[in-house]
Amino acid sequence: MFNTMLGDMADLPSTAITRAMAFDLIQKYAAISPVQAGKLRCELGAAWDYAMDAGRLPEAAVNWWRLILRGKIRSKGKTIEGKNIGVVKRVLTEDEIGELIAWLPNFAPIITDVLMLYLWTGTRGSEIVGMSGTEISEEGGQVWWTIPKIRTKNARHETATDQSVPLFGRGLTVVLRRKKLYGDGFLFPSRHKVGHIEQKYVTEQVFYRQPYSQIRPEQVRPRLTVTHWAPHDLRRTSRTLLAKLGCPDSVGETILGHMLPGVVGTYNRHQYDDEKRLWLFNLSEHLESLAKRFEI
Template identity: 35%
Template sequence: MSANNNKEHKKPLTNRGIVTLKPGEVRADTAQHTGLRVACGKEGRKSFIYRFRSPVTQKLVQITLGHYPEMSLLDARSEHRRLKLIREKGECPKLYLQKARESEQADLQKAEAEEAENRFQVHDLVELYLTGHVESKNVNGKIISGARNRKGQEEVRRTLEFDVTKVIGNIPASALTKKDVTELISRIISRGAPVQAGNVMRELNAAYEYAIGTGKLDDEFINPVEQAKKTLIRAHKGKLTAKKKSRYLSEKELREFLFWLPKSGFSQTQKNVLYLALFTGARTGEVCNAEWSEIDLKNAVWQIPDPKNSIPRSVQLSRQAVSLLTNLKKVNGFYPFQTSVKKRPLKQKSLTETLWALRNPKKVAYNRKYSVEQLAPKFLDGWAPHDLRRTVKTGLARMQCPYEVSEAVLGHVQQGMEGVYNQHRFEPQCREWLQTWCDYLDSL
């Protein structure tokens, strides 16, 4: 710009003057607004510029304040005054704005991170843990095994979906508190399922650790389940883990049990599960999950493909067991022990939950009423459905059944070198002794 042109424009900026600016022209403000300029670019876009000497580097620096008419002349002068005061305090306005932008960007990123955390709810955390760690997955046609076997995967999913997702699933995972966890676990204990409460606490704790490890939650995030664990264990005095039990039904108790079971408060499907567990020595969980495709009624054999010890085994069926299953075959579909509504296998934990209700009828949350004869009798104190398995083992021993055969009945694997070299399954002997056992039950 020529010297004459500079002198010509030594006047305060006006809106009219800005409007008439041509591409390439620059006009400066005057008086207290010295340093404020407006420049017109090649495309006719007009920009407000603050030009000054940096008090830090002593070099000429300029900052674009905004564009006209989006930023008015009045707003440009106001911003100019603000930055000029910053300069007079010995700070470079350009560095000041740069720091302000960085701080604003950091705040924005923090807000976005917090929003993302709020969107990441407990049900998302559970699903991440199940699909990313617990369950097997198909990657480009290759099956990558999960952390649990097939039945274990199904049980963990049922546990978390029923006792976690349905109850606290919509709470942001980062907002769950120690109090929330304590109340959740205590509610499960109060319904008579302390071992289930321990399972929920263990799996939810692992889900949080997995979310932290995968970066879904910040490294500095404090796991609320870990916080609640000591309080819960102290408050419930170790009730959150399964204790080694020795309970079984004596001959007298077994007679009373068989007399009470038909009129008990268990559903008919639950009664049938208990009967077959008593006839076979199988785990109640194995009975609940049985499928008709595994049962050969003609040859009286039940093939369990994926038992607890992961070794498939054959359960020999007595005449009593075949009779029970034959009657069920007439009315049930895919599963011998299925629920009446969803037609899915009966959940094993429903047995312990019902037993708790039969012992604590006044604490039952729903309006179910039991008659006196349906309630659990006193002699069953301390007894659990799984104890039927121990009852079968003890009864066979009392009848002089060889140890190796009774172990084979339960599907136990021999330990040490004997288990390595002796692969005999004693199936004919198992059939003989299970028939003897069931005939004995009939005699009671």
């Protein structure tokens, strides 16, 4: 990113960078690619932070990258088939969910299983692909997936804890099958490196199957019949279904791994394990009923 975006500025001494120069660089990219501009600003800010901490910049140096355009770089949303469709937060309809579940086996098994877990657990993609057999346990006849705090988005919060996810239905089937195959190792191992597959790989595979994807157009492959969605939209869809089923917000947010806000989050240390079992079971049953609409 630095090699391709800094241009002539790359050859300047750090102390020569002014606020105006920093602003002009980021603003130039923000006009054409806001997301990439935000990443560049973030990485430059981190580089300056490190240099200042290490004493490689004067005491009076200012990290302009942390100060310019704060909160002012906005994504223009997705562009599909040359048309900007804006910032889309997609929630699949119930018919679309049933149709998609029936279609999922057209993906490679590893992608099918990840997408199934998005729907059946509502967890984050990074948490799913990083799942290991050591995180799976059984207690009182219930199989649990315990996501270590360090692997969650709440790792930086002192009061955060490990996230317990009760498994049901097709989500349970996926996990038990993969644990039988891979034991205590990563349940979604990569074929190309040591470790697990990346979340972005799943996103790329979903886009590759969209009817509007122009990636390797000469290759014939099944195209999705439920379109214009990304894996993260399945997490949003599960949360919406939970709300429709009557799940209390506090439980629904805990299922997603969100920390409860304000005073509630500060004083309420209840983990809602019993409630999660109830509502994820209800979600599983509802997903099954939607899938049956499209069974052949």
